Amino acid sequence: MKIAVCIKQVPTREWQPRIDDTKRGVREQDASFEMNEPDAYALEEALRLREKHGGEVVVCTAGPARASQVLREALARGADRAIHVEDDRLASIATDSFVVAGSLADAVRDEKFDLVLTGLQSDDQGAAQTGVILAERLGLPHATIVMDVQVQEPGVRVKRELEGGWFQWVEMPLPALLTIQSGINQLRYATLKGIMAAKKKEIRKVAPASLPAARVTVAALDIPRKSKQTQIISGSPAEAAKGLVQKLIEEARVIE
Amino acid sequence: MILVIAEQQRGKLHRASWEAVAAAQDLAGDQPVEALVLGAHPGDAATEISQAAITAVHVIESPLLEPYTPDGYTLALEKAIGALQPSHVLLPHTYRTRDFAPKLTARLDRALITDCVGITRGEKPTFRRPVYQGKLMAEVTAEGEQPHFISVQIGAYRADNAKRGPTAAPVKPLSVSLDAAAIRQKAEEPFQEAKQAVDLSQAERIVAVGRGIKAQEHIALAEKLAAALGAQLAASRPICDSGWLPMERQVGSSGQTVAPRLYVELGISGAIQHVVGMKGARTIVAINKDADAPIFEIADYGIVGDLFEIVPAMIAELEKA
Numbered sequence: 275m276k277i278a279v280c281i282k283q284v285p286t287r288e289w290q291p292r293i294d295d296t297k298r299g300v301r302e303q304d305a306s307f308e309m310n311e312p313d314a315y316a317l318e319e320a321l322r323l324r325e326k327h328g329g330e331v332v333v334c335t336a337g338p339a340r341a342s343q344v345l346r347e348a349l350a351r352g353a354d355r356a357i358h359v360e361d362d363r364l365a366s367i368a369t370d371s372f373v374v375a376g377s378l379a380d381a382v383r384d385e386k387f388d389l390v391l392t393g394l395q396s397d398d399q400g401a402a403q404t405g406v407i408l409a410e411r412l413g414l415p416h417a418t419i420v421m422d423v424q425v426q427e428p429g430v431r432v433k434r435e436l437e438g439g440w441f442q443w444v445e446m447p448l449p450a451l452l453t454i455q456s457g458i459n460q461l462r463y464a465t466l467k468g469i470m471a472a473k474k475k476e477i478r479k480v481a482p483a484s485l486p487a488a489r490v491t492v493a494a495l496d497i498p499r500k501s502k503q504t505q506i507i508s509g510s511p512a513e514a515a516k517g518l519v520q521k522l523i524e525e526a527r528v529i530e
Numbered sequence: 531m532i533l534v535i536a537e538q539q540r541g542k543l544h545r546a547s548w549e550a551v552a553a554a555q556d557l558a559g560d561q562p563v564e565a566l567v568l569g570a571h572p573g574d575a576a577t578e579i580s581q582a583a584i585t586a587v588h589v590i591e592s593p594l595l596e597p598y599t600p601d602g603y604t605l606a607l608e609k610a611i612g613a614l615q616p617s618h619v620l621l622p623h624t625y626r627t628r629d630f631a632p633k634l635t636a637r638l639d640r641a642l643i644t645d646c647v648g649i650t651r652g653e654k655p656t657f658r659r660p661v662y663q664g665k666l667m668a669e670v671t672a673e674g675e676q677p678h679f680i681s682v683q684i685g686a687y688r689a690d691n692a693k694r695g696p697t698a699a700p701v702k703p704l705s706v707s708l709d710a711a712a713i714r715q716k717a718e719e720p721f722q723e724a725k726q727a728v729d730l731s732q733a734e735r736i737v738a739v740g741r742g743i744k745a746q747e748h749i750a751l752a753e754k755l756a757a758a759l760g761a762q763l764a765a766s767r768p769i770c771d772s773g774w775l776p777m778e779r780q781v782g783s784s785g786q787t788v789a790p791r792l793y794v795e796l797g798i799s800g801a802i803q804h805v806v807g808m809k810g811a812r813t814i815v816a817i818n819k820d821a822d823a824p825i826f827e828i829a830d831y832g833i834v835g836d837l838f839e840i841v842p843a844m845i846a847e848l849e850k851a
Contacts, residue, residue: 290822291662399661401644406632415714418629435784436720437625443718457771489641493656494669504829514833515843521831526813528792
């Protein structure tokens, strides 16, 4: 099986974004980056499918030069080769899911993958659209929020997560695109041997002549509005704990 | 005209459809709002949504639309949108919308703004949505030709704020031809993995753990606090994904929805997927080392600090009380 995994480089979860002077973007200078978490689960699922059915795992990303970091990491975890749609404009907040999915579609179309996997959404913009738009652009059937993948040639059977603890099995013909939910498997991490091997693996760079038009524009960024007045209880751990328990008993009256 | 695509299954309306109606009425101003319901037997759901202050309910009835598939919905809705010509299309941001809406809008080459929590009306309306795990909010606009599509975050608008009409809106059948061969997915009936052994929805008090608990062996500390408070133990999704607690203890969009008197969050950042499951709690306590964590926006009481120091102190304090 020839499997593509589309991954995104996102700021680490611990990073506190600060709004820049344009009020439309964030100061990236103090950010460190990592592989989008749901994409890491998609990669793991692809590696497991290759172990079971043979074939090749190709990781793809659309992003600026710095995004090659997550491709190297994916190669170190076991992907065979990589495709990097590289353009500095892809770092901008003006980049929406149409731009990312459209530029990925152009870069992978000729590869004729049997299966394309993505994470269900990104940890930064969180639009949850790129995978599904990519399916449409490639003319593939798709399923989202997938928790189990069973390849049964000439098709694939997947378990979709629904809301509130419900699930559903869906079958479709291959080639197909699946967006993977976090927690579908247990992630592996790169070994030293994998990191060494990754250095010899190919990252094919694709420079798009033009990017698709964005359909969603950020007019302004701001900080969330508080819906409640939070009483922050300060002091040493012992003092704060004492203050909190007292308030829960006397003010909120939620413990007896 | 603003169109709401209401969600139904076996004739039962998804409650978030009412929230999408409330958002549509917020966006509409003087413009008319209409609704669209689709499925094999959507009649009851159409009747329910016709109680809203809207001007029409369009109904697409076809056995090819149930069980739900993204191909079936895209085919039907592409034609319906073409026939009805709305300026905006609002949808509840459910798992189903996430599955078909990007496909539909990609096919139509129209803007889709997902996870909208607020609307500012105007010549060019702006829509508010969370980014960076809710640490920032973005005001965004839709570009390109209309209609523009907006999915409304669950709980962002209140269903009971949707205006009801003096009389029921007319229900109009909308006939679209669907080609069964063009539907590539075969979907089976939804099922539940196992009977939920733990019903958190009835709990008076809950202690919930998130990523900040760091390791499985620390779950015991949260259990001790839960015991001292007379609370049930719950968790955010990553904890259940890691297998540190069973899935049946998960609170959030993919787990249970709870509304206890007391909800104590240990090391939970406050990602929206978790918050939708617990924001009905009466008193929310957040203990987190990150003062900027979004959880402090909804908490009544907060302690910024190391939960591994604070929780043992709380347990000692409760044992004294």
